[in-house]
Amino acid sequence: MKKQEKIIAMFNEISPSYDKANRILSFGVDISWRQKACKKVLRCFTDNSSLKILDVACGTGDMIEIWQECAKEQNKKIAKIQGIDPSEGMLEVAKSKFKDVDFIQSLATELPQKNNEIDILSISYGIRNVVQRKEALDEFARVLKKDGILLVLEFTKRQKGGIIALLRDFYLKHILPLIGGYISKNKEAYKYLPNSIDGFLSKDEFIKELEKAGFDMMFFESFSFGVSSMFVARKV
Template sequence: MTGTPDNSFGFRAVAPDERRARIRRVFTGVAPRYDLMNDLMSFGLHRLWKRWLIAAVAPQPGERIVDLAGGTGDVGAGLAGPDRCVAICDPSVAMMEAGRKRALPHVQWIAGEAEALPFADNALDALTISFGIRNVTRLRDALAEMHRVLKPGGRAFCLEFSKPAFWLAPFYNLFSFQVIPRLGALVANQPEAYAYLVESIRRFPDQEELAALFRDAGFAQVKYRNFSFGIVCLHIGYKG
C-alpha cells in the first residue's frame, strides 16, 4: 500500500499543530544519510535491535499496525505483509521521502505527530516506535495518544536508547559526546543535528521511569527488556 492512504486505520481529522522547528530541521538535515549514520553510530547493531522488536511484535494476518516515527521505513518493512495493514507515521516528510525511494511493498506512508495521532480511537492492534519517542515534545501526551488509538488488548512497543550498565556508561558517554558529533560532521555534514540527538538520549527517562510513564498513561502488563547491556531497551505495554 503506497501513495494516498485508504481508511483502513480509521483516520480522524486532526487540527494543524505548531511544528517543532528544531526537531524538524534536525531530521530534514539528516534524512539523506540517516540509515548510513545509524550503521556507523551503532556498528550495525541497530538492525539487530530492530529485528528483535519485529520478532516481539509477531504481526498476525488481518492486524492493523502503525510504526510511529517510522522514518525511512526499516521497521515498517519488517512488519509489513500482504495479509495485514501496516503504516509508517512520521512528522518528517523528508524522512519519509527518503524511505519512499526504497519502494517498500504493503506499506502506507502517513504524516502525523505522536502528540496528535491521525487515527480513530481503538483502531490499531499494535503500535511500534523505535528511537523516536525521545524526540516528542510532550511525552505524556504521546503515550496517552498511543493508548487511545490501540484496541482493547492492543500492544505498544517502544524501542529506545536508555541507561547502560554502570561499567559501560563512561565509555558509552565518551563515544556519544565525542565521536558521534564528529561522525555527523564528516559523513552527514550535520554536527549540530547529531549533537542534539546525543543530548536527547542523555535527557531521556531511564528504564524504570519510562515504565512508570507507560503505566500512568493507562497501559497494563508493562515490561521491558534491555539490549546490549542497557544501551537500548524495549518497553511493551498492553491496553486493558
C-alpha cells in the same frame, strides 16, 4: 522556532544521509535490536487474525521493513501497515523504498487513525524526540485496540559507573558526533543524540508514564549493555 519544530527541521536536514549514518554509527546492531523486538511482539498474537500495524516516528522506514520480514517468517498476516512521521524529508526517503505502505506526515500527538483501530503500535528511537510525550502516549492508547500492544525501543538514561558505561559515554559524546557530522555534514544534529538521551527518562520513570497512560507492562529487555531498551506494553 519551538523545540518540536527545531527537532523536525533537524531530521529534514539529515534525512538524505540518515540510513548510511545509522548503519555506520550502530555497526549495524540496531537491526538485531529491532528484529528481536518485532519477533517478541508478533509471538503475542496466537490466532490467525490479520494485524493492523502503525509505526510512529517511522523515519525512513527501517522498522516497517523489519515488521514485514518478521511477520512473513512467523506466518503472520499484516492487513495494513502505516508509517507516521512529522519530517517530510524522512518520509520522502521512506516512500522511495516502499510501494505498498501508506506513509502519513503527522505528529505523534495528532494521529489520524480512528479510536481502537490498531493492533500493534511501534515507535523506535523516537519517543524521546516527542516534546509532548504524555499527549503522545494518550494518543497511542486511543488508537490501539483493547489488548493491543505498544512497542517502544529507546535509548533510556544510562547508568553511570563501570568501564562499559565509560566507553559507551565516550563514544556517544565524542566519536558519534564526529562520524555522524562528517557523513551528514551536520555535526550539531549528532551532538543532539547523546544530549537527548541524557535528557530522557530512566527505565522505571518511563514505565510509570506508560502505566499512567493506560498500559500494562508485559516485557522489558536491555540490549548491548544497556545501550538500547525494549518496552512491550498492553493496552488495558
